[in-house]
Amino acid sequence: MAEFHFTTPISKEDVQKVKIGDVVYISGTIFTARDEAHERALHLAEKGEKMPIDFEGLAVYHCGPVVRQVGDEWEIVAAGPTTSTRMDLFEDEFIKTFNVNVVIGKGGMGDRTAKAMKEYKAIYTAFVGGAAVVAAKGIKRVKEVHWLDLGTPECLWVLEVDKFGPLIVGIDSNGDSLFKNVALQAQENLGKIGEFLGITF
Amino acid sequence: MTETFDNTIIEDIVVKLHKFAATQLPNDVSDALKTMYEQETKPTSKAALKTIVDNFTIADETSTPMCQDTGIHIYYVNIGENFPKVIGIEETLRKASVRATKEVPLRPNAVNPIVGGNSGDNTGNYIPFINYDFIPGVDYLEITVFPKGGGSENMCALGMLKPGQGIKGIKKFVIDTIINAGGQPCPPGVVGVGIGGGADIALKLAKKQVMRPIGERHPDPEIAKLEEDLLKAINMTGIGAMGLGGDVSTALDVKIEYAHRHPASLPAAVAYQCWAARRSTARIYPDKRVEYLTHKEE
Numbered sequence: 500m501a502e503f504h505f506t507t508p509i510s511k512e513d514v515q516k517v518k519i520g521d522v523v524y525i526s527g528t529i530f531t532a533r534d535e536a537h538e539r540a541l542h543l544a545e546k547g548e549k550m551p552i553d554f555e556g557l558a559v560y561h562c563g564p565v566v567r568q569v570g571d572e573w574e575i576v577a578a579g580p581t582t583s584t585r586m587d588l589f590e591d592e593f594i595k596t597f598n599v600n601v602v603i604g605k606g607g608m609g610d611r612t613a614k615a616m617k618e619y620k621a622i623y624t625a626f627v628g629g630a631a632v633v634a635a636k637g638i639k640r641v642k643e644v645h646w647l648d649l650g651t652p653e654c655l656w657v658l659e660v661d662k663f664g665p666l667i668v669g670i671d672s673n674g675d676s677l678f679k680n681v682a683l684q685a686q687e688n689l690g691k692i693g694e695f696l697g698i699t700f
Numbered sequence: 701m702t703e704t705f706d707n708t709i710i711e712d713i714v715v716k717l718h719k720f721a722a723t724q725l726p727n728d729v730s731d732a733l734k735t736m737y738e739q740e741t742k743p744t745s746k747a748a749l750k751t752i753v754d755n756f757t758i759a760d761e762t763s764t765p766m767c768q769d770t771g772i773h774i775y776y777v778n779i780g781e782n783f784p785k786v787i788g789i790e791e792t793l794r795k796a797s798v799r800a801t802k803e804v805p806l807r808p809n810a811v812n813p814i815v816g817g818n819s820g821d822n823t824g825n826y827i828p829f830i831n832y833d834f835i836p837g838v839d840y841l842e843i844t845v846f847p848k849g850g851g852s853e854n855m856c857a858l859g860m861l862k863p864g865q866g867i868k869g870i871k872k873f874v875i876d877t878i879i880n881a882g883g884q885p886c887p888p889g890v891v892g893v894g895i896g897g898g899a900d901i902a903l904k905l906a907k908k909q910v911m912r913p914i915g916e917r918h919p920d921p922e923i924a925k926l927e928e929d930l931l932k933a934i935n936m937t938g939i940g941a942m943g944l945g946g947d948v949s950t951a952l953d954v955k956i957e958y959a960h961r962h963p964a965s966l967p968a969a970v971a972y973q974c975w976a977a978r979r980s981t982a983r984i985y986p987d988k989r990v991e992y993l994t995h996k997e998e
Contacts, residue, residue: 500743520744565768565807577768577807582851582884606883606943627748627942628851628886629767629976630755665747667944677744678883681945685879685937692875692933698868700875 504662505601508556511620514600517668519677523624524664528642528657529558529603533581535653536646537589544596551645552657554597561586561604563652565631566641573641575658577631580605583623591615607669607678617674624666637663705784706988707792710843713982713990714775714793717845718800720980720995722765725756728913729977732952736888736941745946749888752941752975767976770806771847773797773828776911780838784986793830793843797822809850831908842993844981846911852889852974855881858903861966870895870968871930877970878934878950883943886974888952890914891934894969897959902969909955910973916955923956930954941975952977 500520505513507527517523530552532540540550564578583604586593590612593599600621602608605628616622626634643657670676689700725733733756737749759766775793779786798821800806810824811817822828835842857880859873874893881887894905917924931954940946952975961967981993 500747522747576805577765579768605886625942625944627751627755628883629769629849629974630751631768632759632762632764632766633751633755636758665751667744667747667942669944677945678943681939681943682879682882684945685882685939688936688938689875689879692936695936696868696871696875696929696933698872700872 507558509558509600510556511600511672514622515620515672517622517671519668519671519675519680521668522664523601523666523668524662525558525601525666526661526663527659529560529660529663530554530658531560531562531564531656533561533563533653534585535649536655537586537593539646539649541589541592541596550597551655552643554599557599558601558603559593559599560658561602564656566651573644575635575638575641578634578638579629579631580626580634582606583608587612594619594621603666607676613670613674613676613679616670616672620672622668622672623670625669626664626666634663637661703784705786705841705986707786707788709988710786710789710841710984711792711796711799713984714796714843714845715800715803717843717980717982718796718806718847719763719804720992721845721847721978722770722804722806723763724760724995725766725977726913726979726994728915729952730756732914733888733975736949736952740941740946740949742940742946744944745940745942745949748941748944749949756976765804765806766978767849768807769849769851770804770809771849771978772809773822774846774848775828775830776833776844776846776908777830778833778835778842780835780840780842782837782839783841786841790830793828794823797828806847840983840985842981842983844911844979846979849886849974849976852885852972855885855972856903856906857970858899859968860899861968863961863964863966865966867926869966871933873968874930874970875933875937878939879937881972882939885972886942886976887939888941888949888975890973890977891930891951891954892971892973893930893954893956894967894971895956895958896961896967898962898965899967901959902967903971905957905959906969906971909957910971910977911979912955914953918956923958927954927956930956
């Protein structure tokens with residue numbers, strides 16, 4: 500379980516150094532995108548339009564933060580991750596289109612995303628669900644906000660971060676998935692659980 | 701008794717209970733998470749548990765909500781039969797939810813399921829949801845604030861089993877539910893199991909169990925044994941903290957309660973509470989004295 504400190508832009512060479520179970524901290528720039536921001540970004544890209552910021556080498560964070568506006572400035576109050584499996588619908592295209600090499604979320608992602616991570620050399624990292632206070636500590640400031648018409652949880656927050664983490668690598672650039680391994684292991688463990696409880700599965 | 705109790709006192713206490721619940725875990729939960737962090741041997745889950753402990757420690761020190769999901773508002777109100785008359789308790793609790801949303805602050809989590817839209821103040825149709833019980837022979841009013849997060853709620857399950865499946869069927873249903881949930885309900889959490897009664901009764905019993913202190917066993921030795929066995933079995937799944945793989949950190953505890961069942965039915969319900977197992981309780985006495993059972997007043 501090695502520890503890595505990445506500074507954006509994060510290259511494909513960087514992410515190929517890490518394996519599932521490793522811990523990553525990120526400094527530099529990350530941006531949030533949930534379902535609607537993923538959908539809009541891909542839709543605009545399809546029409547050949549430019550993104551409000553260049554996503555290449557940045558990390559995308561599945562997060563709908565709690566924010567507070569103080570004068571003209573935005574403050575992040577709480578910023579824990581949201582469930583990543585919903586973004587399985589978009590993430591393969593997203594990685595391919597924008598060269599985003601690091602995805603941050605919680606709960607893991609499915610085979611379709613793992614396959615894309617292997618093909619385009621990207622990683623999925625898990626932040627602890629609900630750990631909003633630790634997450635907010637790593638976020639230094641809101642650099643920019645775009646697509647506010649989607650609402651504050653769904654819009655695109657561009658965040659300056661310092662040692663944001665710990666992020667546990669859930670899918671690596673070989674397409675190996677920690678979550679899949681744990682699920683398979685749980686199935687294997689059913690035998691001894693059944694024996695212990697006196698039941699059969 | 702004709703004397704009526706002053707509701708503004710209750711409102712202030714409940715706002716304080718919200719602040720306690722959102723920002724400080726009860727000691728039984730924080731101690732259990734710290735012990736688990738020490739005992740876990742798998743590095744991935746250990747790292748997640750470290751973050752969890754850091755997170756609730758900073759939340760406590762800075763009086764910040766420990767999770768961005770500050771839950772849907774549920775109250776348990778135990779009314780001592782010898783407590784003075786209270787008028788308008790529901791209105792008082794709704795006002796407390798609105799005030800706590802602004803003052804703590806809490807995330808607005810009450811959404812209209814038909815036409816959409818967030819009410820913005822944590823109140824709406826049937827929300828906050830209030831459970832009432834009368835307690836014979838006592839003179840206090842006991843209020844518990846139970847903010848319930850959505851991620852763990854989504855993993856709750858009801859099984860209308862056949863009576864012939866018996867206790868074995870219930871054990872299997874519980875384990876299947878936990879394996880299916882994996883890391884999604886933010887483990888290690890508290891698993892509440894309700895058996896019998898009927899569909900609603902089983903779920904209601906299951907949900908009430910997750911508020912029992914960690915480590916406390918059911919007074920019936922047979923149920924206590926079932927709680928211990930299921931806890932051990934759930935941790936044998938290896939799911940671990942946040943589903944990252946761990947050998948002791950899939951669940952903090954299992955709590956079971958049962959009701960007698962209809963001869964034709966065997967309802968089994970599983971309620972899941974995430975690691976942020978938040979609850980806060982106060983007892984209010986007729987002389988306006990307040991006793992906080994889960995938290996210390998600064």
